[in-house]
Amino acid sequence: MPVRRPGLIRHRRSAVAAALTAALALLLTLPGAATAADRPHRPDRGEAYMGMGVAAHDGVGGLPSDSRAAQTEGVDVSSHQGNVAWSTLWNSGVKWAYVKATEGTYYKNPYFAQQYNGSYNIGMIRGAYHFATPDTTSGATQADYFVNNGGGWSRDGKTLPGALDIEWNPYGAACYGKSASGMVTWIRDFVNRYKARTGRAPVIYTATSWWKQCTGNYGGFGSVNPLWIARYNTTPGELPAGWGYYTMWQYTSTGPTVGDHNKFNGAYDRVQALAYG
Structure with missing residues (x-):
């Protein structure tokens, strides 16, 4: 051997x-x-925020060009901003805000109270938004979770209707594994349930390119749901089918102050009108 x-x-x-x-x-x-x-990098569940996929998919452009039409500055924030200095934003000209309340049926923004109440206390008109995950639970189930955890509405003149943030999936397939018709059904279930619970049609936040890709450019929500369009450029560009105009426009994620910055398509009294319903 x-x-x-x-x-x-x-x-x-x-x-x-x-x-x-x-x-x-x-x-x-x-x-x-x-x-x-x-x-x-794939974020952990709960880390998604409004516009997370916009820059990656649609690119980043310049700031809005000057316009004679009256517009009102706003911001949207999530847990990524932590405790927000609302007085600084108010003094910079920001008059309205949206705060992330929930995501799916598994996440609640731990900074929601400071952000939601703080914006209200400084004088802003504010609302809450829900980051949709259509691959985890039904639209109706997520609408209930949203309303039960800060996404409600009251006719106090300072509360905007809840917003559905429906955009690229940061955790996987862009359209959450749904067909165009399946996605439309999911969104319809959410908006119908939200209106049944609150009496208000929710705002729909999205980007035109995602809407085309994942709903087949469905045009059936434009007559009821206000549009919050995401496009980081000098103009809002093409809108999704069914909407002849936008109500809000998220134009940058790199504003001069905290949070993503937005333009409301109208003077301050139009923001108030949306709040009153």
């Missing part, structure tokens, strides 16, 4: 390891090879 020499075995193992390392290094230099830096 041959005698195995430990030194020779160690030498052979080292040679094999070196060869494998060299082969891996060669593969990573080939065209199209993926590295850790190339792989997109």
Whole structure:
């Protein structure tokens, strides 16, 4: 029986390891090879926020061009902003705000009270929004969760109707694994349930390119649900089918002050009118 020499075995193992390392290094230099830096970061559940996919999919442009039409500045915030200095925003000209309340049926914004009540106390007209995850539970179930956790409405002149944030899926497939008709059904279930619970039709926040991709550019919500369009450019651009005009426009995620910045399509009295219903 041959005698195995430990030194020779160690030498052979080292040679094999070196060869494998060299082969891996060669593969990573080939065209199209993926590295850790190339792989997109997938956030944890609950970390999504309004406009998270807009810059990645639609790009980033300039600030809005000057317009003679009256517009009113607003912001939207989530847990990413933490405790917000609402007096600073108010003094900069921001008069309305939306605050993330919920996501799916598994997440509530831990900063919601400070953000929602703080904006109200400084004098802003404010509302709450829900980040939709159509692949986890039904639209009606998520509408109930939203209303039960800060997304309600009251006719006090300072509360905007809740907003449904429906956009690219930060956790997986862009359309959450749904067909265009399936997505339309999900959205319809949400808006119908929200209106049944609150008496108000919710605002729909989306981007035109996502709407085309994931609903087939369905045009059936425009006559009832106010549109909040997301486009980081000098103009809102093309709107989704069914809407002849936008109510709000998220024009940047890199504003001069905290949060994403938005224009309300009208003077302050029109913001009040939406709040009163």
